[in-house]
Amino acid sequence: MTQPFSTGDTFVHRHIGPRDAEAGERDDVAHMLSHLGYDTVDALVDAAVPASIRLDGPLDLPAARTEAEVLADLRGIAAKNQTRTQMIGLGYFDTITPAVIRRGVLENPAWYTAYTPYQPEISQGRLEALLNFQTVVSDLTALDVANASLLDEATAVAEAVALMWRAARRKPADGPGVVVLDADLYPQSLTVTQGRAEAIGLPVVVADLTGGYADGVSVALAEAGMVGADVVGVVVQQLGASGRPRDLGPLVAEAKAAGALVTVATDLLALTVLTAPGDVGADVAVGSAQRFGVPLFYGGPHAAFMAVRSGVERMLPGRLVGVSVDADGDPAYRLALQTREQHIRREKATSNICTAQALLAIVASMYAVYHGPAGLRGIAERVHARAVAVADGLRAAGVTVEHDVFFDTVRAVVPGRAAAVVAAADAAGVNVYAPDADHVQVACDETTTPETVRTVVAAFTEGTAGLDAARGPRTDDAGTPASVIPEALRRTSDYLTHPVFHAHRSETQMMRYLRTLADKDLALDRTMIPLGSCTMKLNAAVQMEPVSWPEFAGLHPFAPREQAAGYTELITSLEASLAEITGYAAVSVQPNAGSQGEFAGLLAIRDYHRSRGEGGRTVCLIPASAHGTNAASAAMAGMRVVVVATADDGEILLDDLRAKLDQHGSEVAAIMITYPSTHGVYEEHVREVCDLVHAAGGQVYIDGANLNALVGLAKPGQFGGDVSHLNLHKTFCIPHGGGGPGVGPVGVAEHLVPFLPGDPLDPDGATPVAGAPFGSAGILPIPYAYVSLMGPDGLRRASEIAVVSANYLAARLRDAFPVLYTGPGGLVAHECILDLRALTAQTGVTAEDVAKRLMDYGFHAPTLSFPVAGTLMVEPTESEDLGELDRFVDAMLAIRAEIDAVADGTWELAASPLRNAPHTAASLVTDAWDRPYTREQAGYPVASLRAAKYWPPVRRVDGARGDRNLVCSCPPIEAYADDAAPEEN
16 A cells, blocks of 8 residues: 655645545555556656656755744745835826735635636626626726736737737738827836837837827838838827826827727826817727735736727627526626637637736726725825926925826926935835936836825935925815816716716625625535646645735835845746746746747747747747647747647657648748646656657657656656746746736746747847736745645655546546547646537537536536537546545545436437526526436435535526627616517627
8 A cells, every 4th residue: 555645734735635544544556556556656657647748857946834934935035025115107007905905805815716707607706706897997098898917018009009909900012001100108007019010020119199190100210210001000008108198189190090999008096187089089908007005016916908899899808797697588798708718719710818917807807896986086186296296396395397287196306316316215115217317207107195296305415405396285266175287187977977876885795795606606615626637736725825025025026126125036046946946947937828928939049040040930830739828829929830730649640740741841840749748648648759759850849738747757858848837827836816816927948038938128228018016926825835835755756646636537437428539558747538428419418407407516627628629628637635625525426327327218308407507596496497417306306515505696687689789787686587689789
């Protein structure tokens, strides 16, 4: 029998569900191994994992530490960060997260352990919250449709540029086209957008639009040698990097008269008092919702947004929550237009967005719900009043204020003194921004106080001059704080009129609203979420706790690096650990999602080839079974996708690979493979695949989505990989948060190190992939803590038990549901694919029917119809204990018995509990029950549910109807009563 892994009450024992032999307890691991015919974990792993890739020693990482030791370590690291009053601006502002939202959402596992709402019936709470977010954005921008968040403002600007190109529907005969970027865009938005546009060959020019649209564009085109080019679109920053607001009306009108589309990068708080982009005819609005209650987090995670006018909503990137009805005709929410998702469109995708920022969008939406329209406007007016007081104080002290009109950012002219002013402010505990040697900018926010105003004015004057004026704010005759915003720029349209933004003013009501929504969802705090390829495992409270500490939450991403010594230490240590785990020379944590890590890795490969004079290498080989983001990312990096066939056993078909390499020869840039494969097996010939591609001059990209089966067992960088991205929101325990946040660091071999993502404020550096230097730095304490708590042995053990658990489920279920792909010895890796296609052909029961019926058993469905249609991909992870694994097996076997009842004619499929699943409580207490099965079979199909029953809030949702009738903001619920249908678009 297997020997106990270790003894004692350690974190590893808390993280790993199945127990080794302990006093008075059953040896769960031995029990699982007995079903598989192995005596030890080592024997099973030796049989499953090819010897050709196995490590020959342990990871070179510090030994595991206790929870108390790791928290003390993180306290010490956090203390090295110097907190300041942050007045840098540039799209990042300090804010106050209401405690009820911080405690009820950000720190609540009911919200942060939820998965992307692909199964809408068990996601109604988070879908409603995201619909609220879309409504906030749509209302404040005065545009018709908004999405459910993007990754950050810089990438949102880049997405808008691509959207305008698509919407313009240009043909080659139309001649050259170009998109114009406002020179007053935030600098990080400029560098990120220019890099992405260059990758796919979209011409962009930067224009100074201060003197008007026509003059600015003509000068920019002349300087770029593109005189006469057709302007496809223009991106303008409503509140420029300099703090100056744009008068959008004339600029938008002039651009549209010239045939250009217009994107406005804007600020949601400012839009409570400034003219909305949609009110003056803009086509697209983008920005960040960060200042709606989301901490600075040293750059992220923050929810960006995009809103569009009617007519282009079906081109929106990312996710879109819509309203449909369920089987009873009741209103229900769902993800709309899912066929646009990258995992279906693949190389035809126009975006590779996968993980977004759902959790942070929910925080922002609840900030708006809690404050309401009047509260938000009041905050905006106070912020503006503080900025007016700063300007008054500076002018009284003889300092020139460059702009007479501003919202929150005051730009002062200090010839040759910028560095001295910044230093004086720093000494007084305030960070301000110097764009050059002659200017300093002060950005006010929700936390700015009169004392802050006096402090920052004193930093300019080196004395008391101007302090009396800085006491402000000025008021008019009626006592209202004075404004420098002219009537022409002021908002006149209404916003946030839906009752949800007026019903939760008290904390009591807000607390109950959050609880009501959370109770509608099925998250990891209730049940196993056995999603293959998504690795929904424990997000331990000890790992989550430091995220909210002010020393981590309160840093601006562009604060002086010496103020972030703690973050520097944490990031450097984490990157080194990840490099050791993967076998690469270096790692960058800048990519703020797995898809962005893919993109960064492919850019590194592209730039490496160019540096060697091999810019013609533009073909990316991708197996037919690969994740959809692989193909989408390759297309975004300017590569041409060539598909490599897979064999019947799920492995890459080597003969087809050789043929493709022969066919494309010197054009081959890379191959993208997932290991273990997307089919859930360790491919025996992975080294041969790598060697063949290297021999052809290509690079090997190994997708790290399935790294949970490799950590401590094998290193991608040692068995042939040149680059990999890692999903920290999977293997390394950052929670999924209902669809984000994520972090997708990219690791590279030595020769690719110079091509890792650059600083977004350095236009001459390597291409950045996010707006902040370290991406979503605020959640990096989570993987840092995980690695520290597990240590090298614990990390290896997690991988081993993930493999044991997956094989246990496969062994117990294969007689009822055949396992589609297996490796040597009939074993799988950390996940297995259950094949329902034969059952569907025999009975009509689909994989979707099984997925919906599992909800009645209290389970989230496995991954549905990926990578093979008509299948379920199951990944138990190492965190689920034997009792939960057996509960899932019992549910699946009971469902198989129900399928047999359809097969033998006991039930007609249409009248079966499978096709009518899920069952709500309301559907069971109806007076008329005409089903051929009992109410108890419907709601309590197994006895264990009597102890703890989750009731889906809606029945099966009509997805097709929701796509035909696109409603993506808060509708009046009565519009859907009595089978009333929304109007067609």
